[in-house]
Amino acid sequence: MSESFWRLYFVVLVDGEPVGMQDLVGADFTRFGVVSSFSWLVPGRRGDGIGKEMRSAVLHLALAGLDAREAESDAFADNHASNKVSRTLGYEPNGTTWDTLRGELAPIQRWRLTRDAWEQGRRDDIELVGVEECRPALGLG
Numbered sequence: 001m002s003e004s005f006w007r008l009y010f011v012v013l014v015d016g017e018p019v020g021m022q023d024l025v026g027a028d029f030t031r032f033g034v035v036s037s038f039s040w041l042v043p044g045r046r047g048d049g050i051g052k053e054m055r056s057a058v059l060h061l062a063l064a065g066l067d068a069r070e071a072e073s074d075a076f077a078d079n080h081a082s083n084k085v086s087r088t089l090g091y092e093p094n095g096t097t098w099d100t101l102r103g104e105l106a107p108i109q110r111w112r113l114t115r116d117a118w119e120q121g122r123r124d125d126i127e128l129v130g131v132e133e134c135r136p137a138l139g140l141g
């Protein structure tokens with residue numbers, strides 16, 4: 001981790017039980033104000049709405065806590081759960097690119113959430129704790 005590239009890893013707890021992880025990445029964040037994210041839930045806890053909650057939480061951190069301008073995300077085009085989380089939370093499709101999956105070329109769907117779109121669905125029930133103390137380590141004043 002450095003001021004020009006940081007990746008914050010959060011453990012997702014439900015009633016104290018770890019069920020997955022959600023990260024938040026800033027690459028040249030002080031220049032661009034853009035974050036990206038990646039999430040993973042244990043198979044038995046997927047499809048219950050936790051994915052939307054954990055993404056909402058890091059978006060709140062990024063846009064309310066760290067003053068990000070935009071958030072990006074991407075997923076294999078056939079990853080319906082991940083793509084639906086992005087669409088539901090207000091991201092817009094932002095083109096496609098390619099990656100490989102088990103050795104085969106596979107399309108990636110890219111997404112972009114603007115601050116305006118995030119404001120429209122802004123949550124008032126997410127509490128941020130300890131953000132001010134972290135800002136210097138992320139290169140933020």
Ligand SMILES: CC(C)(COP(=O)(O)OP(=O)(O)OC[C@H]1O[C@@H](n2cnc3c(N)ncnc32)[C@H](O)[C@@H]1OP(=O)(O)O)[C@@H](O)C(=O)NCCC(=O)NCCS
Binds near residue numbers: 039048074082088
């Ligand atoms: C991606 C992931 C974090 C999403 O979390 P989740 O808890 O399963 O998703 P949610 O229950 O919050 O569902 C979000 C939306 O996707 C829809 N959805 C969930 N699973 C789906 C599926 N298998 N097929 C189609 N739609 C699905 C839900 O109906 C919901 O739609 P809504 O917004 O209209 O209500 C989780 O499925 C996961 O860990 N998958 C494996 C790892 C992975 O693919 N990570 C992302 C890599 S980019």
